[in-house]
Amino acid sequence: MATATTASPLQRAQARLAYWLVAPATLLILLIYIVPIAMVIAASLTDYTLVSDYFEFVGLDNYRRMATDDQFGNALHNTFVFAVMFLPAAFVVSLVLAIAIQERKQFRSILEVLYFLPVTSTLAAMALVWAALLDSRQGVINGVIAALGLPPLNFLGSQDLVLFSLALISLWSTIGFNMVLFLAGLTAIPKNLYEAAAIDGADHPLDRFFKVTWPMLGPTAMFVAITTSITAFKLFDVVAIVTRGGPDKASEVYLYLAFLEGFEYFNMGYSAALSLVFLLLILVFAIIQAVVVDRRVHY
Amino acid sequence: MAKLSLNGICKSFGKTAILKDISLDIEDGEFVSLVGQSGCGKSTLLRVIAGLETPDSGEIRIDGARVNDAAPKHRNIAMVFQDYALYPHMSVAENMGMPLIMARLPLHARLPLLRHLAPAHARERPGIQRDVAEVARKLRIEHLLDRRPAQLSGGQRQRVALGRALVRDPKIFLMDEPLSNLDAKLRVQVRREISELHASSGLTFVYVTHDQVEAMTMSSRVALMQGGSILQMGAPNTLYGNPDTVDVARFIGSPEINILPGTLEDGVVRCGEIVLPIAPAAGGGLRSGPVQVGVRPEHMVLETVPELAYPARAGRGLSLTFRKQTIEDLGGEVLVHGRLDGHPEHDVRIRAQKSEAYGCGGSLSEARDWEVRVNPAHILLFDAGGMRLRAEPVLADDHAEPAALQGGLRKKLDLV
Incomplete structure (x- = not known):
């Protein structure tokens, strides 16, 4: 402490107390976040496998492997295809729902609960329900499609459709949460801005949206966009339960590959490297949020 | 337009x-x-x-x-x-x-x-x-x-x-x-x-x-x-x-108008023991019953320096005994809270120039009785329901000097 020479005994006692008070939290953060990350960094530099205690340091070999690994390329591709379908829908659908529900007087709370319900359910269990609904032969959804006189769709068994189906399930589980975020953002917009807009002549729904709602929703929209992006990139549980990466690796997404490498193929070192790259990706989003949101979207 | x-x-x-x-x-x-x-x-x-x-x-x-x-x-x-x-x-x-x-x-x-x-x-x-x-x-x-x-x-x-x-x-x-x-x-x-x-x-x-x-x-x-x-x-x-109701009189004007209970008997208005020198205008309807008497704080004039405060001379208008309790110093003016003789339960406010208040003698914080004078033209009369009763000053001799009215009017303008 630079000020130790000038600090009074009281100040020094308070400083000591401060360290004691933050100690429990510091310990927990170290145990839960910092130490595991450090261990993953260490593991990513080795050829450690789950089946053998023997390992040696291989430097950046695991990272070099990614550049040439077809599985990695495939997983990256699948993740981005999924994100491209899922992200805009998760954003736009929940925003439209939020605005529609916000303007309702009756049934507002009932609708809010209904849309939020999927968020409270256990996705692992619900994924099984969706697998049953989307089944190519006995699934209810194909029953409806057949009743309409259309050919059945193999939602989970077709390489072209499986990512779409996963996006659909993820959408179902996310829009309620995003909608509640948007609703909170909408509620925070002062009502008299709309009144001022009405007097200024901006009473067309499009004007109301573009002149008031959308700009005022900036911080919320940014937050939803970032969290939804992270949700998209960490898609795992539905894949693990419903498709197991199939058919023919068509739904093998980033985190599922990291899981396969680590716990199915026992390549812990490579898996750790994959996880770290994923962590960096998430970090980039977090930084974007911190920088852009703080600088541009606040007034 | x-x-x-x-x-x-x-x-x-x-x-x-x-x-x-x-x-x-x-x-x-x-x-x-x-x-x-x-x-x-x-x-x-x-x-x-x-x-x-x-x-x-x-x-x-x-x-x-x-x-x-x-x-x-x-x-x-x-x-x-x-x-x-x-x-x-x-x-x-x-x-x-x-x-x-x-x-x-x-x-x-x-x-x-x-x-x-x-x-x-x-x-x-x-x-x-x-x-x-x-x-x-x-x-x-x-x-x-x-x-x-x-x-x-x-x-x-x-x-x-x-x-x-x-x-x-x-x-x-x-x-x-x-x-x-x-x-x-x-x-x-x-x-x-x-x-x-x-x-x-x-x-x-x-x-x-x-x-x-x-x-x-x-x-x-x-x-x-x-x-x-x-x-x-x-x-x-x-x-x-010229407020139509007691609510208007209370809302307009700051500090708020003083309202005291009174009675009307055969055209004679009493406020406590005192007979007010006013009477309901002819054809005003009500001749007897409870009434409310209103006087604005700026229309209650401290008596000791009549030549400064008020053109009316002793024996004219209405003279009241006021027991000063607290004083709010507003800078150039003071707002004095107190009680009028015969109305111990009603807070009465008087607004006056600070010099007038000092002119009454003694220090401002000292509790003492003051004589207060009111021009009858400034007394507002309301019935029990709060509706205005038109009233006219009743005076033996001619007191409603134009100068007195104008003096009051100037005070109004100072206020607004």
Whole structure:
């Protein structure tokens, strides 16, 4: 402490107390976040496998492997295809729902609960329900499609459709949460801005949206966009339960590959490297949020 | 410039009636204040005029044309909101240009991205910028045009809100407590600026406030509202000097008027033991019954220095014994709280020049009795229900010297 020479005994006692008070939290953060990350960094530099205690340091070999690994390329591709379908829908659908529900007087709370319900359910269990609904032969959804006189769709068994189906399930589980975020953002917009807009002549729904709602929703929209992006990139549980990466690796997404490498193929070192790259990706989003949101979207 | 008339406006929210059969006419170029305590319906009435609320019944006419079903933008009105309601994400110039963009550009030329393809956007933009700059110059906010509302002080925001209202060249200017978010000093300054704006623009102004001083100083007429009805509407001085009800008398004037119980017997008004030198005007109806006697604090004059305070001489008017209790020093003036003889339960306030109070002898903090004099012309008489009873001074000799009345009148003007 630079000020130790000038600090009074009281100040020094308070400083000591401060360290004691933050100690429990510091310990927990170290145990839960910092130490595991450090261990993953260490593991990513080795050829450690789950089946053998023997390992040696291989430097950046695991990272070099990614550049040439077809599985990695495939997983990256699948993740981005999924994100491209899922992200805009998760954003736009929940925003439209939020605005529609916000303007309702009756049934507002009932609708809010209904849309939020999927968020409270256990996705692992619900994924099984969706697998049953989307089944190519006995699934209810194909029953409806057949009743309409259309050919059945193999939602989970077709390489072209499986990512779409996963996006659909993820959408179902996310829009309620995003909608509640948007609703909170909408509620925070002062009502008299709309009144001022009405007097200024901006009473067309499009004007109301573009002149008031959308700009005022900036911080919320940014937050939803970032969290939804992270949700998209960490898609795992539905894949693990419903498709197991199939058919023919068509739904093998980033985190599922990291899981396969680590716990199915026992390549812990490579898996750790994959996880770290994923962590960096998430970090980039977090930084974007911190920088852009703080600088541009606040007034 | 426009004439505004309301006829039988009623508005309820759920089971609560907010406006009860409001009718009023506002002439071209008038400055009318709607004043009353919060919850009296004044803001709702303004919002009905603006078109932000639809009345349950009644008619709104602007220049004779019924506008009940017209959208706010078609009523040719401008409104300044209490907290200004500036768009926080827009610069001052964009805020002020908003009404012009809405009026001059078609929908497709206002949408993001698409507007860059619209010829109208490029064509109208310079004109809009020019008009905004002109109003900004008038309000002396040109140097602020590129700033966001968050970077402005309260007074500057207020001006921007005025600018956004002015830029559209409205017929009627509506203001909803526009000064309540400003500090006291700025309030006085902006109050004057609004008065000047009214004078120079010649527009019809409707101004909502809970502050009777604002209403009195700025308006050509004041409508005092209570419980969803207009109690009295008239020139500020009429409301002050000639209130129709005790509620009007209580609301207008600061500090509040002193009201004491009295009785009326065969045309003789008593307040406690004292017989007041007034009588109900002929044909006033009530001859006997309980009454309320009102005297404004500034009309109770300390007796010791009659030549300074009041032209009336001893033996004229009404002389009362006042037991001083506490004194509020207002700078040049003092507000003295105390009791009148015979009314130990009623707090009576007297407003006087500090020199007058010192002239009564002794230190200000010392408790002692003062003689207080009241010109009978200043006594306001109300019946038990609060309705005004017209009364006239009854004096043996001729006391109602013009000088005395004028002295009182000058005091009124000092107040307002």
